[in-house]
Every structure is written in C-alpha cells, then in structure tokens.
Amino acid sequence: MELKILGSGGGEGYPALFCECEHCKAARKAGGKSLRSLSQTLIDGKLLIDLPAATHAHCLAGSFSLGHVEHLLITHTHADHYVPEILDTRGGGFAHNMAAKKLNIYGNKDVTRRFNGTFELFPIGKEIRESIVLHEVHAFEPFTAGEYKITPIKACHAFEEDALNYIIDNGKTALLYLVDSGYPYEETLEYLKSYGKKFGCVVMDATRGDAYYKGHMNFEENKKLKAYLLQEGMCDCTAKFVVTHITHNHAGTHEEVEKYFAGSGIIVAYDGCDVKF
Numbered sequence: 001m002e003l004k005i006l007g008s009g010g011g012e013g014y015p016a017l018f019c020e021c022e023h024c025k026a027a028r029k030a031g032g033k034s035l036r037s038l039s040q041t042l043i044d045g046k047l048l049i050d051l052p053a054a055t056h057a058h059c060l061a062g063s064f065s066l067g068h069v070e071h072l073l074i075t076h077t078h079a080d081h082y083v084p085e086i087l088d089t090r091g092g093g094f095a096h097n098m099a100a101k102k103l104n105i106y107g108n109k110d111v112t113r114r115f116n117g118t119f120e121l122f123p124i125g126k127e128i129r130e131s132i133v134l135h136e137v138h139a140f141e142p143f144t145a146g147e148y149k150i151t152p153i154k155a156c157h158a159f160e161e162d163a164l165n166y167i168i169d170n171g172k173t174a175l176l177y178l179v180d181s182g183y184p185y186e187e188t189l190e191y192l193k194s195y196g197k198k199f200g201c202v203v204m205d206a207t208r209g210d211a212y213y214k215g216h217m218n219f220e221e222n223k224k225l226k227a228y229l230l231q232e233g234m235c236d237c238t239a240k241f242v243v244t245h246i247t248h249n250h251a252g253t254h255e256e257v258e259k260y261f262a263g264s265g266i267i268v269a270y271d272g273c274d275v276k277f
C-alpha cells in the first residue's frame, strides 16, 4: 500500500491564514516542508481520506485529478476535513470524462446531514447530486470499498459527533489512520488488539505537540502509542509510524519537529510525502 499525505497541517493550516505568531512567521520564511496544508490523504492514488477546502490546491500541487476516485472516507465534519460545497463541480459542465461514474462517501450521520443541508441552501445539478452516494458508517462495523476492507473505529475527537478513524486493509497489509484523535480510547485499543492482523503503517495525529488538551495527541503520546502497539504485537519492527496534523500553536518548523522525533523511528509528514509499506 502506498499513501500520500496531501496536507499535513492542523485545522487552521500552518502557517495559519490570519496568524502572525513567531512559528507562522518562521514557517513562511523557511518555506518547503514547513508549509502545511489542511488534512487529506490519498491511498494508492485512488482512495481518498477527507475533503478540505485545500483539495483543489492539493490536486494542483500533485498534478492529478479526482475524476477516477470512487471512494472517499470522511473522519468527521470539522471544516479542515470536510467541505462538501466543493463537490458542486463534480460533473455537469464542470468535469468531463470522469472514470468514476459514482463517488461513494462514507462517514458518520453528520456527514450526510451537512451534505444535505449544504445543497438544500445551494442546490446542485441533479446529475451531480445523483452521482454521489452517501453511506452512513459506524465504529467497529467493517464494510467494503472497492478492493479495500474498511473498518471505522472510534476516534477521541469532536465530541459533539461520532468522529471516526479508519483501518484500511487491502488483504495483504493494513493501515491504521488515527487523524483526528486524541490517544485512543481503551475500547478502541481493545478492538485493535483483536483485529487479527498487524498494522503495516500507523498515521498519528500530532496536533498538541508540546502541550496537552483532550481530543488530539501530543508528541509524547505519539511515542507512547508507538511503543504500546509494538509491545502488544499490533505492529512489528517493519511498521512505519507517521505523525501529521501539526500546528503552529504547539510546534516549530519541520526541521525542529524532525529534531524532536530524531531516533524515535517516527516519520514527520510533510505535504506531498509518500509512505510505502
């Protein structure tokens, strides 16, 4: 499996749109890997996780379109992960020769609610609407999306809704995608233990950096979770561990974050980075 982190920043992006803090100023000056867009990941070039407003910019940066994408997983409805408005150009006079006749969107009930609410206010073409299929999914109830077995798991995040993380399994290996989430609930860890397959890659939320508050992990917890997954046999020494969703409030430039994780075996994501496993 191959994943591409399209956006590695926290909710407001890094540097943040309206922010003049020292971290944002340093990131603008450093450029490159220190410039972090909104959270989105592409698996094997075809399975998409989340739909932020930055999706268009991600496609420009990577020189690809999304016309072939049939399956889209949504973790939760925070605006840095889900902006259904941008689907209004998927068809009609806005998109031609799409390989995917339908786009299947999987998420909690608020994903459907927000989709319907948005397009009630701003109607879209019938053809565009009918080519998008919404699937309400629930934690610990696996489903199939194309060649993948997908298992939603309970995220420790966005407590006003049922935020989800995902296990993405291609039959050979499995990705554990923990963005956004605080340190996983005991219930989630128990489920992971019983999953029956080792995870070849773990992508972790690192929003809290050097701080602590509920609903995101900090860097210490990233290391702790890696150690725990190895110790409990859920991953072996070949597994890749990646941190992403990094913010200006709790972390410095890419170079500084890499320095923090040096020697830990944890990869610090940046926009456009590829991880194969």
Ligand SMILES: [Zn+2]
Binding pocket: 010, 011, 039, 078, 080, 081, 180, 245
């Ligand atoms: Zn987020």
Ligand SMILES: [Zn+2]
Binding pocket: 015, 016, 019, 020, 021, 022, 023, 024, 025, 248, 249
């Ligand atoms: Zn800032």
Ligand SMILES: [Zn+2]
Binding pocket: 076, 078, 157, 158, 180
């Ligand atoms: Zn969030």
